[in-house]
Amino acid sequence: MSKRKPAGFYSEMSEKELEVYTKERHESISKGELACSEKQLYDTLRIRGLLNAFVEEGIIVEVVKREKPNRPTRYWQNEQNRLAEVKKIMDDHNLLKLPSRAKLIEWGHSCLVHAINSYEGGFHNFRQRLGEKNLPFEKGYWKDEENNFFQAQNFMRKHKFNQFPSAPRLKGLGYSSLANSIQRCHGGFPAFREKLRTYMGKNSELDQLESLLESYVNGGNQDD
Secondary structure: OOOOOOOOOOOOOOOHHHHHHHHHHOOOEEEHHHHHHHHHHHHHHHHHOOOHHHHHOOOEEEEOOOOOOOOOOOHHHOOOOOHHHHHHHHHOOOOOOOOOOOHHHHHOOOOHHHHHHOOOOOHHHHHHHOOOOOOOOOHHHHHOHHHHHHHHHHHHHHHHOOOOOOHHHHHHHOOHHHHHHHHHHOOOOOHHHHHHHHOOOOOOOHHHHHHHHHHHHHHHHHHH
């Protein structure tokens, strides 16, 4: 399952960073769809006076392209509702496979995209559940650090690793894209490994060392 961005994630971005992020992840999305799929980003843009500016620039559109039915509370948490929505979209567009994330957003289905990321573990996992072959990752996918965290966690679960391995080991098991992304875009393996531990709620190696030293010192004091 995809994690929500931590509190304050967007507020720390500059105006240019927010513009680039919104273009890469949500270009041509409507204001209402953005509020549904990424409320924290929507609120940040609104508070900083960027929401209407982005509408004027064409990054975000003013209104939803089509009237959408009201959904009951927790509608998207229900697996059968998600599958029914997907089937309807595929039937409406005469598709044999689930369309891409970008295409679903273009068609006004950002809430479904958010539900797939939140409750199905992302599009790759969802396609496997549907018995489909995965599409190539969308442009800009590996630049998002959270996507790398998500793929790293999936790798560790699948191969039963307690610690994130080295680049050669990762590539040897068929994860070259993830390894290259970490090396080129996310500070290399030592830095990424520490951030991944924090992301997973584990103590860093430095914290563990300090804890061991503290236990050793306290143990020595008790002997005095």
